[in-house]
Amino acid sequence: MGNCLKRNQTLLQQNQQCPKCQMVFQAQSSAVQYQQHVSNCRVRQIQNPAPQLRNIQVGDVVIQPNHHANLNPNPNPRTYPHFIQEDFQNRKQKYYWCKELLPGSKIKYKWNKRLSPAMPAGNVSEMLALPWVQIKNSEFPIKQTWFRLQLEKKRISWQQGAETLSVNKESFLMTTLNMYQEINWHKEVKVHIDGDKVLDAGGLLREWANLIMKEIIHPESGMFQLADCEDVSYKINCEADTDEHIIDCFKLLGIVVGKCIFERIPLNVYFDRSIIKHIIGQPIFLEDIYYYDLQLYQSWDFLVNNKFEADDISEYFVVYRKSKRDYYELKQGGQNIQLDMDNCQEYVNLCIEYYTYISIKPFLTAFLSTLYSIIPKQLLSLLEPLELEMILYGTPFIDINDWRDNTDYKGAYYRTHQTIQWFWEILEQMDQFNLTKFLQFCTGSTRTPVEGFRKLESNRGNCSKFCIESVPFTKANPYPKAHTCFNRLELPIYETREDIEQHLKAVIQADMDGQFGME
Known part of the structure; x- marks a missing residue:
């Protein structure tokens, strides 16, 4: 743990069975191979619905989309030199997929196909003049268009030159770490592969981003863990090393996520809800823990929604830290404060703060510092959690x-x-x-x-x-x-x-x- 580039062939030591497909891995199998198999099985559980989308299942939610097929056998659609122009010039009815909470739920969501609203302005200049508060209360397509326009103001034109990121196929993470601080990420960035004649016109940047993300969240890096929830998502490992190399990797992660937002590249890795809310600067509540650790959510939900006697639960205002083999006091004198009905809400709030912020503060700070250097925090605060996820993941x-x-x-x-x-x-x-x-x-x-x-x-x-x-x-x-x-x-x-x-x-x-x- 602590080196994103090394692949130690740790063995399972004992037979393990995949919890999804029941495939058995022998004791001499690679632990990495087993973990990758389980992760892939979880992905298949989400992505196995019928390809024609008659019924799409995401978690417990079934989506029944409407199709509006274009039956013209020889379509000749209009194209525009810039992605934004279509929103103003093409008045044809358009649809988008929207991730929405189920009625009455703070946790479960579904995907609906929605008709895009008309832009509240006739051109780019009028759109940019609209006040932030009006945009904040608008529907997602309007909000996203305004968000994109603001980012375009920060873009440095390709006519002023492009940045070149030279990477080595055998050590693309390390070569990226050696160069990323020298690059202006608001410029066009072309990825160059050492010893290769392939020219990048955008495709290599997408591949590079996906590979860096995969390398950083790999179990052997020790930086992330699979969140214990229904969806396949990752949370920051609070037990990760805090050496300079790992902090630098989190800074690089912020660059990758920021550049993907800037260039409209969907990520292939899901983050847990607490990370999403940190990005947009919103407080984290109990319902967000559902996507962080399901067992913790159920335990804490029981505490705040049920009656119990102090003698029934022998818990104090402390959290055990495995890496340091000690107890962290959630408040001063916490080791002497027993959990009871009167203080259980405070206890849960302090636990949430510890797990989702205090225990990962150096990693989160490094990640957000570079992300905000590309995408300003004020712009990101325009979005709601599900809206940011729609932009990040598609x-x-x-x-x-x-x-x-x-x-x-x-x-x-x-x-x-x-x-x-x-x-x-x-x-x-x-x-x-x-x-x-x-x-x-x-x-x-x-x-x-x-x-x-x-x-x-x-x-x-x-x-x-x-x-x-x-x-x-x-x-x-x-x-x-x-x-x-x-x-x-x-x-x-x-x-x-x-x-x-x-x-x-x-x-x-x-x-x-x-x-x-x-x-």
Whole structure:
């Protein structure tokens, strides 16, 4: 623990069974292999619904979305030089996915498909002139557009030059740590791979961000732990080392998250709710602990909502710290203050403060300091927790109908071409896990924005819909080829459905993690 680059092959020592699929790992299996398997199983539990979204299940919530398919076989949508312009110039009805609390609940949520409201201004200048309070009380699409406009004011034009981040494939984290402080992250950043001729037009930056995130939250780094909740999310490990290297990694994490927000790159890692609320500067309440540690939530919820005698619970105002092997007093003289009905609310509040702030303060401070250097705290405070999560993560499912309706074709391909029909038939039969892997192969990202595939972008905020381009089929290179910078897939003209299915599955089953520059 304490070195994000080392991979010690710790063994399980005893047989372990996956709590999700019951697969048994022998005692001589790698602990990392076991942990990754459990994490993947949890992801599949969320992402296994039918790809056509008739019923999408997220936790205990079932989503029944409406589809508004574009049946035009030869669409010719308008495109604009900047992602914001569409919100003002394109008056066509648009929809977005919205993450909302269930009525009467402070915990459970669902995804609804909502009609985007009209902008409260006719152009960018009028929109920027609207007061902060009015925007704060607006619907999410209006709030997000204003938020994006404010960030664009901080962007340094690519015409003033770009920053270059040179990384080594074998040690991309360490080489990034050596360079990140020298880069102006409000500029366009191009990732350069040492010894590689691949040029970055946006796709490598997305891949780099995903790989850095994966490296930092890896169990061997010791920086994060899986949160004990229904969703697959991560919380800061309060027992992590506080040496300079780990603090530097948390600063880098703030840079990555800030740059992803700035460039509209969905993250492939969920943070627990307490981190989200720290980012936007909101207090943390008991219901937020539901997404931090379910057992703690249930215990504390019982204390504040039930009657008990002091003799029934032998608890004092202290917390045991494993790493230091001592007790931390939640308040002065806490080791002599016993928990009772009169002070149980105070006890729970102090516990929440300890677990979600005091115990992780050096890591949280490092993370937020660099995040706020890219995205000002005042701007982030505009958002509610679920709204920030919508911006950070996009949607946790892939809508095949939306993907198909927002796809362009080049070369010999058109919507009703036989190979294209086979292509979509095969994708319709995939589960969400494999669709996510294929989306990553094509775009460098595992998720789409809440506005769906119509909001896919290349670098510099330009609209860049998913595009399938025809290339001749050759036995020497029969596989599809992805240009992630432009969201473009070169798909050979296959002669049979079996051929295209075989080669699509081959690229999906390939482990692409850590492979920069697929194009």
